[in-house]
Structure formats: structure tokens, C-alpha cells
Amino acid sequence: MTGMAVFIFLMTGIIFGIGGLAVSFLIHPRRKSAVKGETYECGPPTQGPAWVRFRAQYFVYALLFVIFDVETIYLYPWAVKFNKLGMFAFIEMIIFIFILVVGLWYAWKKGALEWR
């Protein structure tokens, strides 16, 4: 049942998007010209493609994000059962978070969080 609900919501969103564009496509003017099709660059002629290799700094953030996001997946079940679990689970989770904090601290010291 829930899966069906998610599916209907997904489809509604997509149909809404397609519908909006389709209505626009039906009534909008079509006047093509070479200049209009050019990539916008504040006026001057376009210089080269934008599909280039880009700075690696973003990749470091993405790696850090993956590590911590996986952590949160483990934290949620623990948080739901937090009141029922005893002291043992609490201390164990503190150790788990502590290891990750050490990781963050290491990344910080290595300068991974500095924007250069």
C-alpha cells in the first residue's frame, strides 16, 4: 500500500512537470536563430565547452559526506530504540561517534575542510 502511494505521488510529480512543459510547448512562439541558441556568457561569443574537468576540492567534501551519511543510517535505528536499550548501547554508540569525530578531526588537521 505504501509503495503504491509513493508511486502515485512520484507519477503525479512527473506528470505535473511534463504537463507544465507540454502546455508551454503548445503555445510558445518558435523563432530559432543561431545567436539565440548560443550558450549564454554575458554577451561575448561562447568560449569552449563547460564539460571540463573541475576542481577536486568538491570531491573531498563528497567523500566526507558519504562517510558521515552512512554513519547516520546506523544512528537512526539506535535513536528509535534509545529508551529501551540500556547503558551498554549508549556507551557503544558514544565510542562509534568518537571514532568518527577523530576522523573529522584528522580531515580538519589535514586541511581537507579548508577552501583554497
Added chain:
Amino acid sequence: MENIFVNISGSIRELIGVLGLPPLFNEAVMITVKVTGILLFIVLNALWLVYMERKVAGYIQCRYGPNRVGPKGLLQTAADISKLISKEIIIPSGADKILFLLAPVLIFTPPLMVFMVVPFGQNMAAVDLNIGVFYFLAVASLSTVIFWIAGWASNNKYSLLGGMRVVAQMISYELPMVLAVLGVVMITGTLNMSDIVRAQENLWFIFAQPVAFLIYFIAGVAECNRVPFDLTEGESEIVAGPFTEYSGMGFALFFLAEYTNVMLVSFMAATLFLGGWLAPFGLTIIPGWAWMLIKVYIMIFLFMWLRWTYPRVRVDQLMGFGWKVLVPLSLANIFITGVAIKVLDKMGW
């Protein structure tokens, strides 16, 4: 008044039940009715919010804002939308055409999907999902990918920069957001939105988790790409970020998605921290869903107030603040919450 929408839903369900169709089909029709209602609600609210934003901006800057089209300028947004629909959708010759059109089609989907679990009032969530909070966090973060599709497919340098910044910013601020909500989950021990609201009967979580609320709010502003975190579309540096090449309806859909996201973050803030449909001071004469809307609009007004008061931050400040302040702070918040719950437990609360 309290149950008006629940009653309407019930009578529609009876009406379909008369036809004697299989229950699965009935359920599908009910969900379709609900999603249509939510869609109408979102679109009408977005229209109103664009107008409200311009009015608020106007009054903050000591001017009137839109006041020509219709009474007090109320029809301004409708005029804008009809203009945008009738404008040509220009696809740049260098762009990846399929992905370029796919982004505006999909951009509205994640926020709409999340509205499935939002409890608009008592028993008024479209689907009362038992993992509501998790669903919200998981689906809402899909927006990042779609912004990136838009940025990459345009084949434009501003779009590329904007897309990169969207990804960096949204993943950096998602972590504190997820970790801040964890504090609430630890107290309530449930991921169901309605149960979380019911747990706030005696004390709203904004008082039990003030730090978490602050972190959630800051991260929420960043997730919506709004000032002071609007580097992704910073007009004065990268034109409009990922939307640079979009015109007409494509741009309108991105705009709609932005306001839907603002609404969504406000709804979640009201549900998780401001007591949802619960009436403060015992003012139950105003129905629950109206209280929900009042709280949401207070949050939205805060968003707008921020936007027209603060300047934009720099990109190094943005990333530094996210990783060096918010993430450690939210981890500390989890730790302190855990210790506090255990200590209060031992004291016999």
C-alpha cells in the same frame, strides 16, 4: 471544524465504496484524491508566497511592492505565470537536450513526494508512514541530483559552477540537518510524524531541543538555497547558477520547486519542533490544521525576513561553517541529549 478534512475524506471513501470495486483500487483512488488536494494546496500557496515575498521585500525596503495588477497587486503572480507559460523555451544548441528538459520535469517531484508524510492536522497525513522522518530526509535529498542535472546539461560555465556549488552546499548542510533531527527521534523513540507531534503534548521540542532547532533551521535555509546561503544562484556572481539557461516554463518549475522546498522545511520545523497541529495555551477554538498553517507561515516569514536582511556569505565561509561549526555542534547535541535522557531516567522522570 477540527475534522472537516477528515470528514470530507471519509465521505469520498464511502462514495467510492458504493461502486464495489476491489479495495486496492479504492485505495489508489483515495491516494489520487489526496495527491490532487496536496498539489492544489502547494501550487496555490506557492503563488501566494511569491506575492508575499515581494510584498515583504517591499515593506522591508520601505516601498510598496507589487500594487498594480488586481486589488493590492494580488494578481501579479498569476500574470507572471501566464507570461512565463507563453514564453519560448530556448534549448541552447550546445546543451544535452534530454537532460536539459528532464531537470525541470523532475525538480518538483521530490518535495511533492515528501508531502505524502506531512501531518497537516490530526489524522491528516496522506499516508501515516511509520518511518516518516527517515522518508523525508531520504527523498528530500534527491533534489541535489536534479539541480546537478540542470547544471551539467546546460553546458554553461555559470551553470556548472552553480551546479557544483549546489551539490557541495546541499550535502554539507544535509549532515547537520539529519543529526539535529536525531535528537528529537531519541526523545520520542519513533519516526512517525504524527506520533512525534503527539509526544509534544506537554512540551514543544523547540524548548527541549533548542540547539537542534537552530541547527535544523540554519541547515534548512541552506538546503533551500536561500539567502544568506544562496551562493548557488548568486545573481551578482554567476547569473542564476544552474537555472541560467532556462527560460519560460522551465524556469517557472524551478521557481515553484524552490517555494515548495521552503514550505516543506517550514512544515517539518512546525511538525518536529513547534508542536504541529497542537494548540498553544489551550486555544482549541482554532482548529488544528489552522494552527499548523499559522506555525508554517511564521516559519516562512522568518525565511523571508532573513532573505531581505542579510548579505550573502562567501563560499569558504559557507563550507567552513557547515563542517567546522554545525557538524560538531550537532554531534555534541546528540551526546548531551543522550546523557540528559539517561540522567533524567535515573532520577525517575
